[in-house]
Amino acid sequence: APRILSGMQPTSDSLHLGNYLGALVNWVKLQDEFDAFYFVADLHALTVPTDPEVLRHRTRVTAAQFLAGGVDPERSAVFCQSHVSEHAELGWVMNCLTGDGEARRMTQFKDKVSKGGNASVGLLTYPMLMAADILMYDAAYVPVGEDQRQHLEITRDLAERFNTRFGEGLVVPDAYIVKGSAKIMDLQDPTAKMSKTGSSPKGLIDLMEDPARIAKNIRYAVTDTEAEVRYDVEHKPGVSNLLVIHSVLSGTSVEDLESSFAGRGYGDLKKEVADVVVGALMPFQARMRELLDDPAELDRILASGADRAQVVARATMQRVRERVGLLPAA
Numbered sequence: 001a002p003r004i005l006s007g008m009q010p011t012s013d014s015l016h017l018g019n020y021l022g023a024l025v026n027w028v029k030l031q032d033e034f035d036a037f038y039f040v041a042d043l044h045a046l047t048v049p050t051d052p053e054v055l056r057h058r059t060r061v062t063a064a065q066f067l068a069g070g071v072d073p074e075r076s077a078v079f080c081q082s083h084v085s086e087h088a089e090l091g092w093v094m095n096c097l098t099g100d101g102e103a104r105r106m107t108q109f110k111d112k113v114s115k116g117g118n119a120s121v122g123l124l125t126y127p128m129l130m131a132a133d134i135l136m137y138d139a140a141y142v143p144v145g146e147d148q149r150q151h152l153e154i155t156r157d158l159a160e161r162f163n164t165r166f167g168e169g170l171v172v173p174d175a176y177i178v179k180g181s182a183k184i185m186d187l188q189d190p191t192a193k194m195s196k197t198g199s200s201p202k203g204l205i206d207l208m209e210d211p212a213r214i215a216k217n218i219r220y221a222v223t224d225t226e227a228e229v230r231y232d233v234e235h236k237p238g239v240s241n242l243l244v245i246h247s248v249l250s251g252t253s254v255e256d257l258e259s260s261f262a263g264r265g266y267g268d269l270k271k272e273v274a275d276v277v278v279g280a281l282m283p284f285q286a287r288m289r290e291l292l293d294d295p296a297e298l299d300r301i302l303a304s305g306a307d308r309a310q311v312v313a314r315a316t317m318q319r320v321r322e323r324v325g326l327l328p329a330a
């Protein structure tokens with residue numbers, strides 16, 4: 001089967017509904033059809049200062065959330081990026097193929113720098129490590145949210161550049177971005193994406209949040225001054241966001257939801273969305289408790305995922321070393 005790959009950073013104590021609907025739901029679907037590799041991007045998390053104990057905890061939680069969300073470690077390789085040291089090695093090769101100006105033009109880097117503070121060189125070369133993650137596995141598709149589009153573009157550029165310079169050696173991947181759910185919005189500011197760092201606690205739904213808080217956040221979600229439940233991202237971003245959330249979790253199309261809410265108000269919509277979200281997250285949370293109760297089993301899954309990843313990574317690095325002219329070790 002063709003291969004897919006994706007990763008998430010362990011940068012908070014839980015993933016949020018944007019990570020879940022924008023990425024994880026698709027990871028779970030795609031594992032039926034593809035040879036899937038899913039990893040915790042712990043090396044990427046080092047680009048911002050984090051307490052070591054906290055990072056370890058978040059790395060385990062993130063991996064457990066992949067599984068709680070339905071990733072099946074029997075079919076898909078689930079692993080930690082840092083357990084496959086080839087990622088850093090290929091990242092270096094990618095750094096050497098990237099122009100300094102090209103790296104500085106990446107919007108995520110520019111945003112972080114413009115918000116002040118000391119950006120590390122790691123933050124500058126973040127996209128090159130991400131390109132290495134993807135190209136390592138000859139991934140045909142990379143299921144991600146809309147915010148990763150630019151990173152996928154530079155990955156494609158780097159793969160093509162490598163192939164032009166050294167001869168066909170790397171697969172040029174396509175982003176797999178699902179329209180609608182690829183950008184879940186902040187409940188308090190539906191013109192901004194839901195994000196770990198940018199959203200207020202009321203704007204975000206943490207996957208481990210208690211049901212009463214989830215319902216409350218949805219009840220207070222910002223909508224608009226009309227009364228019609230209609231999908232219209234430009235004029236009704238708040239209502240459209242609620243419709244998307246409902247649609248992905250209930251499996252009902254947005255059009256069917258519009259008809260079922262005809263003549264009904266936003267209160268009804270919010271109540272139903274809250275029920276649907278709570279209904280999906282309660283079993284998720286129960287599985288999380290089981291998984292975190294058995295850290296040895298989780299570590300075993302990560303070790304076996306790393307073994308599978310390692311086999312592919314070793315072969316790719318061997319090919320890359322040979323192509324770029326590094327002398328084989330005796």
Ligand code: TYM
Binds near residue numbers: 008142145151185
């Ligand atoms: P990260 O950890 O920020 O986000 C994980 C995934 O969640 C998606 N996402 C969203 N989708 C919809 N609506 C939102 N509001 C929302 N917020 C986040 C992201 O698009 C992503 O798919 N650079 C990556 C991690 C990474 C990676 C990779 C991904 C490292 N190497 C290789 C793919 C392939 C990141 O920071 O994602």
